[in-house]
Amino acid sequence: MTNESKDRSLLLVDGMALLFRAFFATSVSGQFMINSKGIPTNGVHGFVKHFLTAISTFKPSHVAVCWDMGSKTFRNEMFTEYKANRSDAPVELIPQFDLVKEVVSAFDIPNIGLEGYEADDCIGTIAKASMNDFEVSILTGDRDILQLLDERIKVILLQKGFGNYAVHTPDSFYTDKGILPRQIIDVKALMGDPSDNYPGVKGIGEKTALKLVQQFEHVEGIISNLQLLTKAQKTKIEQDLDMLYLSRKLAEIKCDVPISFSHEESVFQFNQEKVLTKFKEVEFRGLDRLLPDQQILA
The missing domain is CATH 3.40.50.1010 (5'-nuclease)
Structure with a gap:
């Protein structure tokens, strides 16, 4: 520089x-x-x-x-x-x-x-x-x-x-x-964005999304460790897997x-x-x- x-x-x-x-x-x-x-x-x-x-x-x-x-x-x-x-x-x-x-x-x-x-x-x-x-x-x-x-x-x-x-x-x-700026994309992939009208994973809000990203770093890390999630979290993510990946693409600038x-x-x-x-x-x-x-x- x-x-x-x-x-x-x-x-x-x-x-x-x-x-x-x-x-x-x-x-x-x-x-x-x-x-x-x-x-x-x-x-x-x-x-x-x-x-x-x-x-x-x-x-x-x-x-x-x-x-x-x-x-x-x-x-x-x-x-x-x-x-x-x-x-x-x-x-x-x-x-x-x-x-x-x-x-x-x-x-x-x-x-x-x-x-x-x-x-x-x-x-x-x-x-x-x-x-x-x-x-x-x-x-x-x-x-x-x-x-x-x-x-x-x-x-x-x-x-x-x-x-x-x-x-x-x-x-x-x-x-x-408590997350890096880039991890906003993963948080929004999980929780969605009502103002932009995409849902993320149904039933997962900001608090849970932040906690999961802090623990597993990104969407891929969460998917790799589904067995470590609560039964309810695992079920929600498995049922909305396609929307999770799509929401991540929509959230990324x-x-x-x-x-x-x-x-x-x-x-x-x-x-x-x-x-x-x-x-x-x-x-x-x-x-x-x-x-x-x-x-x-x-």
Whole structure:
């Protein structure tokens, strides 16, 4: 590792996590911030506020924002019920999907996404490919991304409000959960994930899943030692073996997605006039004071 790489930090932003969080924080009280063109902007406004607050807090030299590209991914091909419990996006949010990417582009940083994959997969791919040359941070509200934690990858989880974060490292995660970050995948294989709508092993919850993974390390270790489990645990796993293996595949973030990404294009060095012009066009007020006083150079 060179001295130069120590000074280079890459912030990967989970765009959908920030946008949805911002939208629902204000839409619950009907504050959609509809501008003179009739376009709601509450989600984008909150996204920018989260984004700029994180920039000023963590001061990355490079930034990229990753997005889901449609609702269907390779996981739906493996399991048709994957995320089938999700309701359609509210009508006020739909025009903000394109608008938020326009605002990100005004900062001259890349919007990244690939049809058939989730933002998490793009984030995982870039993070793993960049960790030898950069200190990588992932900004999200989604705990699933904690499986990507590594010595050079930390996860910044948004907390309530703006500027409140829980910053996770492999050590802090182990202290908290008693497992390694990668073992999240095995825990979710057992317990499933109601928010993503896959069941895991019927009748096994988080407490039992954690205990089994702590004891046997991974799904394969559990299967190899079924005779050591309680009769009830053994029966449940044997009856749901196919779903156990499938759930593990669904839970794992892919880190080899065929995306093109340039570190040069992700240098955080924006043109203030260009950004302010975009803010004026969208009719944002009060966000200009959050812009960094000077551009952060690589």
